[in-house]
Amino acid sequence: MTRGLFVFFLVLSFVEIGHAIPQAPSSDGAVFVAYFWRAKPGQADAYGNYIKTVAEPIDENARRAGVFEEVRTVTPAAGTTTDWTHLRIFRLKNAAAADALGAGLDAATARVVSDEAQRKANSERSATMRDLVRREVWTELR
Numbered sequence: 001m002t003r004g005l006f007v008f009f010l011v012l013s014f015v016e017i018g019h020a021i022p023q024a025p026s027s028d029g030a031v032f033v034a035y036f037w038r039a040k041p042g043q044a045d046a047y048g049n050y051i052k053t054v055a056e057p058i059d060e061n062a063r064r065a066g067v068f069e070e071v072r073t074v075t076p077a078a079g080t081t082t083d084w085t086h087l088r089i090f091r092l093k094n095a096a097a098a099d100a101l102g103a104g105l106d107a108a109t110a111r112v113v114s115d116e117a118q119r120k121a122n123s124e125r126s127a128t129m130r131d132l133v134r135r136e137v138w139t140e141l142r
Contacts, residue, residue, distance in 0.1 A: 030140040031098040036084040036133040047129040067104030068092045084133045
């Protein structure tokens with residue numbers, strides 16, 4: 001009986017230890033890249049318009065090219081205090097796709113806005129409207 005209890009508690013201790021060890025994120029599941037942006041004072045509407053008129057056509061081109069699966073832009077609900085005004089979340093197939101997101105968006109930008117001077121002007125314009133708060137990468141709970 002004592003030996004049986006010992007084995008039982010030994011097995012139980014391994015089960016508990018197994019649950020306490022953090023698991024590395026899977027590299028084969030969906031990955032989300034989140035960009036938190038803060039519009040400069042008085043620029044929230046202008047930045048929202050910039051997203052709709054400049055960024056979304058580029059995003060759609062990149063999505064059709066397989067760079068990412070989906071993108072959502074959200075803003076905080078009224079009365080919510082955050083350090084950001086616009087959150088853009090890209091859903092990607094896996095970690096490798098997340099690593100390639102920047103290059104894929106750059107390539108889509110070149111396809112959609114073929115004039116280099118206009119690309120530079122768009123970049124300078126966006127810099128007057130918003131600042132990057134942070135970039136986060138998340139994995140899907142599996």
